[in-house]
Amino acid sequence: MLLIIKEFEKKIIALGFSYSSSKEGSYLLHDENDINLSINVRLIESKSPDTQIHGSKIGIDIQAIGLFKFKQIKTEPKPDFFIFTFRNSSKNLHEYLIIPEEELERRVIKSNFGFNHDKRIKIVFWLMTDGTIYNKTDISIEGEWYLLSKGVCGRMADGTFWDFTDFLNEWGRLRNS
Numbered sequence: 001m002l003l004i005i006k007e008f009e010k011k012i013i014a015l016g017f018s019y020s021s022s023k024e025g026s027y028l029l030h031d032e033n034d035i036n037l038s039i040n041v042r043l044i045e046s047k048s049p050d051t052q053i054h055g056s057k058i059g060i061d062i063q064a065i066g067l068f069k070f071k072q073i074k075t076e077p078k079p080d081f082f083i084f085t086f087r088n089s090s091k092n093l094h095e096y097l098i099i100p101e102e103e104l105e106r107r108v109i110k111s112n113f114g115f116n117h118d119k120r121i122k123i124v125f126w127l128m129t130d131g132t133i134y135n136k137t138d139i140s141i142e143g144e145w146y147l148l149s150k151g152v153c154g155r156m157a158d159g160t161f162w163d164f165t166d167f168l169n170e171w172g173r174l175r176n177s
Contacts, residue, residue, distance in 0.1 A: 064095060097133070
């Protein structure tokens with residue numbers, strides 16, 4: 001975890017932010033060029049996924065798996081962004097999903113996908129070999145075949161609320177918030 005935190009903090013500084021942090025992975029970013037701009041982010045590191053449980057049941061090629069289990073923390077202010085990080089051992093680097101809070105709320109929490117009543121959230125992301133990334137949480141074997149198998153025209157999940165490709169390593173989202 002310490003290596004991930006150091007890497008994340010270097011990226012934040014390279015983007016022109018200073019920061020303060022807390023033990024829960026919350027960061028308050030301050031734009032060095034605009035003193036009125038501050039962004040609240042929550043960094044969440046992947047647990048170690050078990051490929052037998054979290055991997056493909058039908059043999060789909062997956063480059064990396066991110067397994068996230070966390071509790072929704074009632075903080076004021078709410079995070080502007082959730083940043084999920086997981087290890088891509090194929091490329092020997094960390095991947096980051098930079099997701100606005102309202103988008104995560106809409107796609108995961110309000111849809112009850114990976115959410116239970118005690119405010120615990122579980123999300124499983126699959127990074128495919130073509131660089132696309134999908135929320136695979138609670139997709140059955142049939143759904144995996146139907147939604148995530150790549151056909152001639154792509155995947156059925158492309159462009160849907162399962163598709164998180166637009167958030168992968170998109171650090172500019174913090175600048176344009």
